[in-house]
Amino acid sequence: MAGASMGVAVNGFSDPAAVRSSIAREDDPAARSAALPVTAASPSDESSADSQSERQAQVQRQLSQVEAELLRVTQTEIRELASRDREVRTHEQAHKAVGGQYAGAVSYSYERGPDGRMYAVGGSVAIDTAAIPGDPAATLQKLQQVQRAALAPAQPSAQDLSVAAQAAQAMAQARAELATDTLDAATGEDDANAENRDRTPVNTEADKGIAAYKQVDAADSLPGPSLRAQA
Structure with a gap:
């Protein structure tokens, strides 16, 4: 009886072999995993994962739309700047070509585009509108x-139209000066002719009588026909 009671006291098990078998199973990973309960994924977890994927896809689509809109706006701005650049340069070169010797250098103002290039957005050409002193005819041609x-x-x-209007006013003044000079020249010529006429002697009635008397006296002094025949 005493031996049996000693065997019962080991770890509370009555059979030491059973105790060793239990310890061996605890050390075996396969045995432990087999002993763990298997839990299946719940429908709520799957739904949450799908919602997150959908949100990410939606954000990506929105980003793509924003990038496409920014690209469209940038390209539109570049096209508008390029068109403005061509328009400005053509406009100012027309002034320069027709203005000739009276037109100065072309000056441009620029704007940097989203592509980093500089585009002309404004310009001007200095032009000489001063009258030519003492020569209204040349001034008229210049204006x-x-x-x-x-x-x-x-x-x-609007500035071009203003310059054209100022030139028209100056042209009217030049024409007036030219007309005055022409009139003065004509008046001076008439005065000279009148002065020449004053210097020419005029036969009065007395002068005419004297001339007639001289003619009669000369006729009386001539020889008769017989004498002229004899001669």
């Missing part, structure tokens, strides 16, 4: 060229 230069572009600006 006519200035007016043509101001109106040379296909679409003259």
